[in-house]
Amino acid sequence: MFETALLKKLSIQSTSTQGQRRSFELASIMEQTHMDRRTFLMSSGALTLGTFAPRVPCLMAEPAGSESFIWKPGGLLFPFEIASGRLRQKRIVPTDAVSLGADHSSGVEVALQCSGENSPDQGMKSGTGQPGTRLLFEGRREEQGPLGKRLVCMHSDSLLNLKVESVYEAFEGVRVVRRHTRVANTGNARVGIEFLSSAMLHGLGLPQNFDRELRIHLAVNSWMAEGQWHTLRPSELGFVENERTSWSAAEAGSIGSWSTERYLPMAMVENVALGLTWFWQIEHNGSWHWEISNVSARDNYADDVYAYLGGPDDLHSAAWKGLNPGETYETVPIAIGCVSGGFSEAVEELTRYRRIACSMPHPRNASCPVIFNDYMNCLWGDPTESKELPLIAAAAKVGCEYFVIDAGWYADINEDWSQTLGSWQASSTRWPRGLKFVMDQIRQAGMVPGLWLEPEVAGPKSLLAQKPDDWFFVRHGKRVLKNSRLLLDFRNPAVRTYLDQVIARLVNEYGMGYIKMDYNIDSLQGTELDADSFGQGLLEHNRAHLAWIDSMLARYPDLIVENCGSGGGRMDYAMLSRLQIQSMTDQEDYLKLPAILVGTSAAVLPEQLAIWSYPVPDSDPDAASFNMVTAAMCRIHQSGRLDQLSANAWNQVAEGIRVYKEIVRKHTPEAVPFYPLGLSDVTNAEAAVALGMRSAEQKLVGVWRIDGPATIEIPWAYRDARLLYPRNLGIQAAVAGGRLQIEFPRKRMACLLSA
Numbered sequence: 001m002f003e004t005a006l007l008k009k010l011s012i013q014s015t016s017t018q019g020q021r022r023s024f025e026l027a028s029i030m031e032q033t034h035m036d037r038r039t040f041l042m043s044s045g046a047l048t049l050g051t052f053a054p055r056v057p058c059l060m061a062e063p064a065g066s067e068s069f070i071w072k073p074g075g076l077l078f079p080f081e082i083a084s085g086r087l088r089q090k091r092i093v094p095t096d097a098v099s100l101g102a103d104h105s106s107g108v109e110v111a112l113q114c115s116g117e118n119s120p121d122q123g124m125k126s127g128t129g130q131p132g133t134r135l136l137f138e139g140r141r142e143e144q145g146p147l148g149k150r151l152v153c154m155h156s157d158s159l160l161n162l163k164v165e166s167v168y169e170a171f172e173g174v175r176v177v178r179r180h181t182r183v184a185n186t187g188n189a190r191v192g193i194e195f196l197s198s199a200m201l202h203g204l205g206l207p208q209n210f211d212r213e214l215r216i217h218l219a220v221n222s223w224m225a226e227g228q229w230h231t232l233r234p235s236e237l238g239f240v241e242n243e244r245t246s247w248s249a250a251e252a253g254s255i256g257s258w259s260t261e262r263y264l265p266m267a268m269v270e271n272v273a274l275g276l277t278w279f280w281q282i283e284h285n286g287s288w289h290w291e292i293s294n295v296s297a298r299d300n301y302a303d304d305v306y307a308y309l310g311g312p313d314d315l316h317s318a319a320w321k322g323l324n325p326g327e328t329y330e331t332v333p334i335a336i337g338c339v340s341g342g343f344s345e346a347v348e349e350l351t352r353y354r355r356i357a358c359s360m361p362h363p364r365n366a367s368c369p370v371i372f373n374d375y376m377n378c379l380w381g382d383p384t385e386s387k388e389l390p391l392i393a394a395a396a397k398v399g400c401e402y403f404v405i406d407a408g409w410y411a412d413i414n415e416d417w418s419q420t421l422g423s424w425q426a427s428s429t430r431w432p433r434g435l436k437f438v439m440d441q442i443r444q445a446g447m448v449p450g451l452w453l454e455p456e457v458a459g460p461k462s463l464l465a466q467k468p469d470d471w472f473f474v475r476h477g478k479r480v481l482k483n484s485r486l487l488l489d490f491r492n493p494a495v496r497t498y499l500d501q502v503i504a505r506l507v508n509e510y511g512m513g514y515i516k517m518d519y520n521i522d523s524l525q526g527t528e529l530d531a532d533s534f535g536q537g538l539l540e541h542n543r544a545h546l547a548w549i550d551s552m553l554a555r556y557p558d559l560i561v562e563n564c565g566s567g568g569g570r571m572d573y574a575m576l577s578r579l580q581i582q583s584m585t586d587q588e589d590y591l592k593l594p595a596i597l598v599g600t601s602a603a604v605l606p607e608q609l610a611i612w613s614y615p616v617p618d619s620d621p622d623a624a625s626f627n628m629v630t631a632a633m634c635r636i637h638q639s640g641r642l643d644q645l646s647a648n649a650w651n652q653v654a655e656g657i658r659v660y661k662e663i664v665r666k667h668t669p670e671a672v673p674f675y676p677l678g679l680s681d682v683t684n685a686e687a688a689v690a691l692g693m694r695s696a697e698q699k700l701v702g703v704w705r706i707d708g709p710a711t712i713e714i715p716w717a718y719r720d721a722r723l724l725y726p727r728n729l730g731i732q733a734a735v736a737g738g739r740l741q742i743e744f745p746r747k748r749m750a751c752l753l754s755a
Contacts, residue, residue: 067082067083068082069140070101071142071151071168072095073148073149073151073168073170073177074148074171074174075094075095075096075174076094076095076175076176076337076338077093077095077101078092078151078168079091080109081106085136086134086135086136086137087109087135087153087155088106088107088109089107089200089202090202090203091105091203092202092278092336092338094175094276094338094339096340097274100274104303105203105304105305106202106203106304107128107306108132108133108135108200109135110135110155110196110197110200111126111127111128111129111132111195111196111197111200111308111310112130112131112164112193112195113126113129113130113132113194113195113196114129114131114160114191114192114193114194115191115194115320116192117129117130117131117160118130120133121295122245122247123246123247123248123249124248124315125248125291125293125308126197126291126308126310126313126315127291127293127294127295127306127308128295129194129195131160132197135155135157135164136155137153137154137155138155138156139154140152140154145169145170147169147171147172147356148169148170148171149170150168150170151170152165152166152167153168160187161185161186161187161188161191162184162185162187163183163184164181164184165181166179167182171353171356173352173356174337174349174352174356174357175337175338175339175349176335176336176337176349176350176353177335177336177337178283178333178336178357179198179309179334179335179336180198180333180334181197181198181199181330181331182328182329182331183196183323183328183329184326184327185323185325185326185327185328186325186326187325189325190322190323190324190325191323192320192321192322192323193314193320193321193323194313194314194315195313195314195315196313196329196331197308197309197310198309198311198331198333198334199280199309199334199336200307200308200309201280201306201307201309202306203305204271204278204292204305204306204307205271205305206305207294207305208241209241210234210241210305211233211234211235211240211241213272213273213274214233214234214269214270214271214305215231215232215269215270215272216231216233216234216250216268216269216292217229217230217231217267217268217270217343218230218232218264218267218268219264219602220263221260221263221264222262223261223566223567223569224567224585224586224587225585225596225682226260226264226571226584226599226600227264227568227584227597227598227599227600227601227602227603228595228596228599228681228682229599229602229679231343234292237250237251237292238251239292239293244302245295245296245301245302246293246302248293249291249293250291250293251290251291251292252267252290253288253289253290253317254286254287255316255317255524255525256317256522256523256526256538257285257456257519257521257523257538257541257570258522259282259284259285259287259288259569259570259571260565260569260570260571260572261522261569264571264602265281265282265283265284265288265572266279266282266350266602266603267279267280267290268343268346269292269307270342270343275340275341276338276339276340277339277341277342277343277345277346278307278337279336279338279339279346279349279350280307280309280335280336280337281334281335281353282311282332282334282572283332283334283335283358283572283573283577284332284333284542285545285546285570285572285575286312286332286538286539287311287312287316287317287535287538288310289308289310289311289312289313289316289317290308290310291307291308292305292307292308293305293306309334310331310332311331311334312535312536312538312539313535314535317535318525318533319533319534319538319539320533320535320536321533321536322532332539332574335353335357335573337349337350337353343602343675344674344675347601347602347672347673348672348673351673352672354573354576354605355605355669357577358573358576358577359577359607360576360577360578360579360580362557362560362580363558364558365580365581365607366607366669368607368635368668368669369401369402369448370399370400370402370636370638370661371400371402371403371404371450371514371638372391372400372402372403372404372447372638372639372642373406373516373637373638373639374387374403374405374639375407375452376586376612376614376637376639376640377588377614377615377616377639377640377641378391378614378639378641379391379406381406381407381408381417382408383405383409384413384430384431385431385432385433385437388405389438390643391641391643392438392441392442392445392447393445394642394643395447395642396446396447397654398638399654399658400447400638400657401447402447402448402449402450402514402560403445403448403449403450404449404450404451404452404562405449405450405452406452407454407518409426409427409430409435409451409452410425410426410427411427412427412428412429412430413430418459418484418485418520419460419461419462419484420459420462421457421458422457422458422459422462422464422465422488423462423463423464424453424505424506435510436510436511439510439511439512443511448513448514448560449510449511449512450512450513450514450515450560451506451512451514451515451516452515452518453516453517453518454485454517454518454519455499455502455517456487456488456490456519457487457519457521458471458488459485459486460484460486464486464488464498465486469529470489470492470529470530471488471492471494471495472486472487472489473486473487473488473523473526473529473537473541474527474528474529475525475526475527475528475534476528480524480527482521482522482523482524483520485521487523487527489529489537490541490544490545491530491544496548500551500552503515503552503555504555507556507559512559513558513559513560514559514561514562515559515560515562516562516564516583517561517563517579518565518566518583519565519566519570520566522569523538525538526538526539526541527541542574546574546575546578549561550578553578560580560581561579561580562581562582562583562610563575563576563581563582566586567583567584567585567586568583568584568600571604576604576605576608580608581608581609582608582609582610583610583637584596584597584600584604584610584611584612585600585611585612587612590612590614590615590630591626591685591706591748593611593612593630594630594680594689594691594702594704594706594750595680595681595682595684595689596682597691598675598679598689598690598691601633601634601673606633606634606635606668606669606671606673606693607634607635607671608634608635609634609635610634610635610636611630611631611633611634611635611636611637612627612630612631612637612639613627613630613631613636613637613638613640613653613656614638614639614640615627615645615649615652615653616641617640617641617644617645617646619640619646619649620646620649621648621649621651621726621729622729622746623748624648624652624656625652625656625725625726625729625751626748626750627640627653628653628655628656628657628660628726629656629702629704629725629751629752630702630750631656632656632659632664632702632725632752633693633752635668636660638653652726656725656726659724659752663724663754664700664724664752667693667697667698667700668693668695670696671698671700672693672694672695673692673694674693674694675690675691675692676691676715677689677690677714685706685707686706686707686708687708688708688712690702698754698755699718699754699755700724700752700753700754701721701740701752701753701754702750702751702752702753703742703751703753704750705744705747705748705749705750706747706748707747707748710743710744711741711743711744712744713739713741713742714739714740714742715740716735716738716739716740716755717738718735718755720735720755721733721735721740722753722754722755723751723752723753724752724754725751725752726751730745730746731744731745731751733753
């Protein structure tokens with residue numbers, strides 16, 4: 001009944017008297033007859049179909065005659081109103097906060113700016129656009145998607161002859177909806193698209209009181225300092241209350257093929273007065289942009305605080321799109337949601353959503369096997385047969401299940417391995433008995449062999465560099481060369497065919513069962529060849545790259561592929577909805593890894609997030625166990641010279657892997673992160689760090705003392721705590737008065753505890 005009550009409340013706010021009567025009549029009939037909306041609409045004949053979308057099973061459709069309606073997917077409410085034939089979206093709320101969903105503010109359901117149109121947005125904003133403000137609502141339809149309901153809202157613009165569809169895809173059991181927008185040119189003239197929203201959020205705060213109400217959570221994602229979350233007022237990001245409409249916005253984005261070079265492609269807006277948090281995740285492997293600002297309906301006085309969420313556009317990423325007659329253009333997908341609560345509740349909801357909608361199923365990866373990689377604090381891209389054989393024996397003895405040979409396996413000894421990228425032929429000087437011999441040794445030791453690849457680039461001295469220009473990114477008539485790498489253009493079928501042959505050879509000849517797929521360069525704007533703009537060339541390449549990954553995994557379903565962009569440079573769910581593991585960071589100081597782990601746990605599923613453990617030869621047991629605690633919280637990427645460790649350090653590594661395999665990892669694919677001491681700062685070695693992983697059967701907490709006090713206290717809602725690891729280094733833990741107190745006898749120690 002609360003949906004009917006909210007529908008009545010929305011109807012009262014309508015500007016049309018006739019619309020008010022219709023909405024009240026609809027609500028009254030539904031209430032009196034206990035009839036749901038679908039039954040009422042079908043019985044009244046109000047069933048329509050979309051104008052240009054593919055035909056799919058249609059459960060319900062409604063024309064634009066109703067002045068308000070609500071879509072209720074799972075635990076969310078999406079209220080809409082129709083004013084003067086135009087659809088306006090209101091505040092999205094969870095169903096447990098239904099009374100907050102009828103806020104007076106509303107805004108465009110689609111923000112769209114086309115070239116030559118008089119933009120209503122002041123400054124560098126994308127809040128409405130034209131024809132975004134004048135789009136006429138043509139109706140809506142509800143469909144059954146593969147994992148839940150789908151709503152499609154249909155619009156048109158007669159001046160530019162555009163048809164627009166906004167797609168909302170719901171998923172059973174989570175308060176998250178995936179959004180994208182598509183536009184079709186039904187006219188006879190080309191139309192230029194400068195920006196087009198994937199999703200809009202409205203009613204985030206009071207138009208002239210938002211700085212006291214709103215807190216924006218966003219994560220800076222620098223190289224070797226990934227996942228550093230900050231909570232800021234809008235004014236601290238440049239969106240300042242000025243008693244009028246702001247010409248500025250709080251914003252974040254990325255330009256290029258490293259989607260997370262500067263920020264994680266997600267954020268949250270918490271309204272502390274309402275107790276609500278809206279959140280989003282941009283699922284794209286290229287450029288993106290979001291902004292939060294306010295917009296006015298008249299006289300330059302703000303009446304709505306909105307969030308624009310989108311992929312590449314003309315202003316921020318040189319991605320102007322020329323839409324020809326008969327063409328359809330689609331934005332990148334973005335997940336949006338709302339919870340009662342704050343940061344932790346939003347992370348919990350996103351974690352559940354990622355498992356339902358984004359997780360790549362893989363029979364072996366689900367068991368979280370332990371992976372050894374020979375790079376970090378180990379061989380540093382200089383592998384040889386003589387170095388690998390003792391490492392293989394040591395990794396197998398300590399309990400590793402995969403063994404990955406990292407960069408340099410194809411380059412001759414003393415050769416710069418970045419100059420010859422792309423040929424992917426094993427070096428004869430590094431492997432006198434052949435690379436296959438070493439790969440066979442890995443298998444005979446009971447592990448699955450893997451190789452490092454950087455398939456999206458070519459070294460300037462490689463044979464690939466002799467290919468024509470249409471194999472590569474080109475700007476201003478010149479090939480793009482960055483970090484000694486040419487960038488391959490996956491729109492070219494010859495590029496994809498060549499790489500298909502490479503993968504087939506490595507799988508079939510060497511028995512490769514794992515790829516560390518690295519990407520050590522950012523394309524920045526994109527490419528000009530056969531493209532409307534640099535950014536559109538990049539977008540088309542991004543999509544072609546994803547299609548190539550899909551085809552590769554379809555051919556080799558047992559292959560595990562790790563996503564790496566110099567660590568976390570491309571840590572997005574366009575990639576991670578396909579690839580099974582994410583490399584968290586290239587950070588070389590193990591003491592900084594816990595603070596990076598805490599932040600990135602909000603962005604990646606625990607069963608996908610791989611963390612280094614790399615004790616060096618002179619490591620003492622404290623350092624070895626510190627490394628193991630960090631890695632055991634999610635996925636272990638073991639490295640370091642295991643063959644040269646002292647006996648005491650070796651025992652700590654072996655025991656850490658045993659605890660992980662026997663106690664921890666069976667719960668990892670169901671775990672949800674929580675933050676007993678809040679979020680961490682990689683620059684602060686004095687602060688204690690803690691991260692929790694909660695599943696139905698286990699509550700696991702990792703605690704790290706770096707250079708701070710010996711005693712660390714964290715809130716603890718359980719009767720007792722069990723010290724899992726390490727148990728022989730003098731660490732003590734006790735529970736009293738709702739607090740868990742851990743005593744570390746020395747600095748730079750860590751432990752795992754469970755409830």
